Amino acid sequence: MKTNKFIAVYHEWADMINTGEIAPLSKLPSENELAQKHETSRETIRKALQMLAENGYIQKIRGKGSVVLDVSKLSFPVSGLVSFQELAKSMGKETRTIVHEIQVVKPDERLQQSLHAKCSDEVWKVLRVREIEGEKVILDKDFFMRSFVPSLTKEICEGSIYEYLENDLGLPISFAKKEIVVEEATEEDKSVLDLDGFTHIVVVKNTVYLEDASLFQYTESRHRLDKFRFVDFARRRS
Known part of the structure; x- marks a missing residue:
């Protein structure tokens, strides 16, 4: 069964946050940068970022982008x-x-x-x-x-x-x-x-x-x- 692209993007970034590869309070790349990196649409990236936010990995802040939360617990x-x-x-x-x-x-x-x-x-x-x-x-x-x-x-x-x-x-x-x-x-x-x-x-x-x-x-x-x-x-x- 083919996995939706946004779910694959979500898991990739969630794994990097879980392992500490991306530190708390750092910012993720912009939607445009992520879309280019993953060779996909901004809509796909928005869905992945929404999943990250809903599961407590990031906080989307107007004017600042997506800030990584502390998931060390x-x-x-x-x-x-x-x-x-x-x-x-x-x-x-x-x-x-x-x-x-x-x-x-x-x-x-x-x-x-x-x-x-x-x-x-x-x-x-x-x-x-x-x-x-x-x-x-x-x-x-x-x-x-x-x-x-x-x-x-x-x-x-x-x-x-x-x-x-x-x-x-x-x-x-x-x-x-x-x-x-x-x-x-x-x-x-x-x-x-x-x-x-x-x-x-x-x-x-x-x-x-x-x-x-x-x-x-x-x-x-x-x-x-x-x-x-x-x-x-x-x-x-x-």
Whole structure:
């Protein structure tokens, strides 16, 4: 399938901004210069620049052109339901997953409420640290109902659990309810993350459901404050 020219232009410049080849606050070439460089029309360039603006890469300022914004923070979607491995591929950064704990536990009162579980149920507890470009900046605490996920291994947890659940177990993961809060870092956070002096972290809490609305997972993704921005696309309805 042939890719629209403006999308190719968008990706080329977005990649250069993401990698730092184009510094924040610098200006992109004019529409005419870009059209000549890419051997295309100004209309195609306008569409590419509009995409860059909509996705937070540039700010178009009258009389000054297209100014590059600081995208050094890593972008995580608010409304999307994606795995860390999927995000890692899109970020294009060196990442590593370190499994700290994997075991079957009986849910405490808090987990019983979060998973709608009974005290007699069994739950997989998985603690993983996400390292990005040498810094440990995310602690993922995942809890899966064992009735839906009979087995897990360290090898699976070092890769993509969602890939295993969907491809091997055939679980139709459908939607999640999210809550985003800022909390004081716990002793556990301090012991496994490179907090770089920060005393608080951003916590994204998810309850995840299957297609039949069965609740099978509760997760807390605990992020170092300075490294992440949570993004979504919003359009005002008329």
